[in-house]
Amino acid sequence: MDVDMNETNVLLVEDDVNVRTAIKGMLREMGISNIQEATDGVKALEYLDDHPDVLSLIVCDWNMPNKTGIGLLKDVRQAYPILPFLMVTARADKDSVLVAKNADVTGYICKPFSFEDFRKKVSTMLKIPM
Amino acid sequence: MIKRGRKRDFYLELLIAASIFIVCSAFLIFTDFFEWWFKYTRAHEGWELDELFSLVFALLIAGSVSAVRHVLMVRRLMKRLYQANRDLKAHKVERIRHEKMIALGSLASGLAHEINNSMQPVVGLGGFILEGLKESGNETHYEYMKTIMNSTEHSQGIINNVLIFAREKSLEYEALDAFKILPDAIKFSTDVLPSSVVVNVSFDVETDNHEAIYINVNRTGFYQIFYNMLNNASAAMDNQGAIDISLALDVIPEAPHEVALRVDIKDTGCGIDPDIQSKIFDPFFSTKDISEGTGLGLPTVYALVEQHGGCTVVNSIVGKGTVFSLYFPIVEKSKE
Ligand SMILES: Nc1ncnc2c1ncn2[C@@H]1O[C@H](COP(=O)(O)OP(=O)(O)O)[C@@H](O)[C@H]1O
Ligand SMILES: [Mg+2]
Numbered sequence: 272m273d274v275d276m277n278e279t280n281v282l283l284v285e286d287d288v289n290v291r292t293a294i295k296g297m298l299r300e301m302g303i304s305n306i307q308e309a310t311d312g313v314k315a316l317e318y319l320d321d322h323p324d325v326l327s328l329i330v331c332d333w334n335m336p337n338k339t340g341i342g343l344l345k346d347v348r349q350a351y352p353i354l355p356f357l358m359v360t361a362r363a364d365k366d367s368v369l370v371a372k373n374a375d376v377t378g379y380i381c382k383p384f385s386f387e388d389f390r391k392k393v394s395t396m397l398k399i400p401m
Numbered sequence: 402m403i404k405r406g407r408k409r410d411f412y413l414e415l416l417i418a419a420s421i422f423i424v425c426s427a428f429l430i431f432t433d434f435f436e437w438w439f440k441y442t443r444a445h446e447g448w449e450l451d452e453l454f455s456l457v458f459a460l461l462i463a464g465s466v467s468a469v470r471h472v473l474m475v476r477r478l479m480k481r482l483y484q485a486n487r488d489l490k491a492h493k494v495e496r497i498r499h500e501k502m503i504a505l506g507s508l509a510s511g512l513a514h515e516i517n518n519s520m521q522p523v524v525g526l527g528g529f530i531l532e533g534l535k536e537s538g539n540e541t542h543y544e545y546m547k548t549i550m551n552s553t554e555h556s557q558g559i560i561n562n563v564l565i566f567a568r569e570k571s572l573e574y575e576a577l578d579a580f581k582i583l584p585d586a587i588k589f590s591t592d593v594l595p596s597s598v599v600v601n602v603s604f605d606v607e608t609d610n611h612e613a614i615y616i617n618v619n620r621t622g623f624y625q626i627f628y629n630m631l632n633n634a635s636a637a638m639d640n641q642g643a644i645d646i647s648l649a650l651d652v653i654p655e656a657p658h659e660v661a662l663r664v665d666i667k668d669t670g671c672g673i674d675p676d677i678q679s680k681i682f683d684p685f686f687s688t689k690d691i692s693e694g695t696g697l698g699l700p701t702v703y704a705l706v707e708q709h710g711g712c713t714v715v716n717s718i719v720g721k722g723t724v725f726s727l728y729f730p731i732v733e734k735s736k737e
Contacts, residue, residue, distance in 0.1 A: 293522035300529065334518075361517040363564060365571030382517050383524035383557070 279397060283308050284315045284331040284343065285359070292381075294330060294359065297389050300340035312338025316346055326354060328397060333367070342376045355396040357385070377392040407449060410479075414472070494679075505684060510567035513560045520560075563698045566684055566704045567624070570620035574709075576732050579614040579662055580604060582623060587646060590628040598635045599643045606662075609732040614662055616729040622705045625704070629698040630666050630725055636689065637670025639724060644668050648734050653728050654710060661728040672719035681715070704725075 279297055283306055285291040295306055305325075305357040309315040317373050319326070329347065344356055357378040357388060371379055378396050380388060393399075429435065442451060516517035527550050534543040564570040584602070591600045606614070634644045645665065651663040673681060680686045682703045699713075704712045710730045717723040 287518060290518060290521045293525045296529075297525050334514075361514040363571070364569050368571070383520040386525055386528050389525065 278304070278328045279303050279304045280307070280325050282306075282315060282318060282329045282331075282366060284310075284312065284329065284335070284340065286310050286332060286335040287396045290332070294389075297386050298330075298393070300386065301393065309348055311365070312340065312343035312346075319347065319350070323350075326334050326351075328355045328357065330359060330393075332358045333358060333362055334373075341370060341374055344371070348375050356390060356397060368373055404637060408694065413477070436552065477528065478504040501642050501683075506567035506569075507631070509563045509684065510569040513563045513567070516556075516560055520553065520557070523549075523663050524557075527553065552696075557695065559695060560618055562695075562701045563684070565625075565708075567695065568702045568704060568708065572708060574617040574619050576615045576734050577618045578621075579729070580622070581615075582618055583612075583664070585626040586624045586632070589624050594631060594635050595630075597641045600639070601643055601645045602630065603645070603647045613734070614733045615732050617709060617732050618729075619705075619709070622708070626705050626727065627666075629702050630727075632696055634666060634668035634723070634725075635666055636672060636693070637672075639670075642669050645716045650731075653730065654714060655712060659730050661730050664727045664729070666727070667724045667725050669722040672721055672723055673717040674719055678715065678717065683711075691731050 281296070283291060283294055285294060285390075291308060291310075295308070300305055301347040307318060309318055312331075314337075315331070316338070318377070325370055329343075330342060331340040338346075338356055341358065343357070347354060348357060352375075355377045356375075357380065358376050359380050359382060360367070362368075363381045368379055378392050380392050384392075438454070441503045531543070531546050531550060534546050551597070558628070561570065583604070587600065587602060594600070631644060638644075645668075647667070648664070648667050651661055653659045653661045672678070677686075677688070682699050683696075684700040685696040687694035703713050706727050711728040714726045714728070715723065716726070
């Protein structure tokens with residue numbers, strides 16, 4: 272299956288502006304240009320309410336003010352049971368991974384990750400042939 | 402200090418008893434007490450004072466025997482009390498150490514998470530800049546960037562150790578044959594040691610028909626344990642001499658019912674001063690130059706071995722050398 276990068280819409284949820292810029296840069300390097308940004312879970316939900324069914328992927332930080340990544344994931348799963356959701360976090364312990372898995376996360380990657388690791392994760396999730 | 406105090410008390414008691422004895426006997430001798438008593442009793446035959454005297458004498462003997470028994474009992478009780486006091490002190494030290502570790506661990510893991518987060522741009526984007534500089538042919542800036550990336554990798558190593566020490570990094574384990582994984586781990590570390598250091602490995606261990614010994618191992622963690630241990634041993638010997646690694650079947654010191662493989666790593670280095678032996682497992686404790694030691698080697702080993710279900714014990718003599726004993730519980734092989 273061929274994936275058209277122009278039709279790939281990514282919502283990037285991350286409160287740290289530098290990290291957000293970095294991840295956006297990596298997505299661009301992959302050829303993805305439709306990137307929406309949100310600084311926390313509440314703003315992400317607002318975007319989802321205003322633009323239903325347009326996203327191909329959510330890339331989301333765990334620790335954020337207002338609504339954490341795991342809170343957002345749980346809310347997203349109510350309306351979108353299979354929308355690819357990639358958790359990007361500095362939490363590397365088993366319990367955190369388990370919590371995310373139980374909330375039905377699609378992918379999990381630990382910060383700081385290299386472009387290669389990120390590209391592989393995102394490609395698999397979007398089923399982009401490598 | 403306690404011991405000296407106890408001895409002094411005992412001698413004091415002895416001295417008092419001796420003084421009383423001397424004073425009493427002097428009094429009895431100088432007053433000719435018994436002669437007077439003898440005459441007195443002859444003069445008053447009817448009183449039957451002989452019998453009375455015998456009674457008093459018997460009482461005296463009974464009293465002194467019971468006094469001696471009491472002194473002995475008090476001594477025994479005192480001994481127990483001192484022991485309890487010592488135990489309590491040791492326990493308190495252990496508890497304070499434990500609490501300090503927990504506090505340090507949570508501080509360190511919080512810090513490590515924050516740093517890992519802010520490292521994302523460097524780790525994620527640095528590669529592109531490196532690529533770009535390489536293509537542009539700007540040699541100098543390419544070298545600068547490479548230095549930045551190397552330095553980043555180095556700090557990543559430190560942060561990873563901190564996370565292991567804080568038990569915040571989960572490890573996957575598999576049951577592996579110690580006779581196979583140990584040589585791998587040792588070789589991995591010996592390869593980077595100076596050639597003036599010799600590592601002797603002796604795997605003579607009594608097993609039934611030389612069967613495999615299985616231990617639960619996280620490969621990366623296991624390699625790191627030996628890497629840290631051998632580097633420390635080598636540094637303690639000024640990178641000159643022999644390190645002996647040997648195996649033994651033993652039990653875990655704190656859990657004597659649990660059979661373990663003990664790995665002894667023995668060096669003939671400078672040894673560890675008794676005063677600092679309690680500190681060597683503290684994170685960031687180091688006697689080395691800032692460029693040579695981070696003080697994270699032993700705390701990481703301690704945490705890793707503990708996560709492998711075992712424990713680390715140190716025996717050291719200043720000027721002679723050090724033996725670190727690592728205990729790994731033996732497991733039944735379930736697969737195959
Ligand atoms: N084999 C050894 N012989 C003598 N001293 C040692 C040995 N291993 C460790 N030490 C002492 O313990 C300290 C802490 O060791 P470690 O945690 O590995 O940190 P570092 O090696 O970075 O100093 C060392 O600085 C050293 O003083
Ligand atoms: Mg060290």
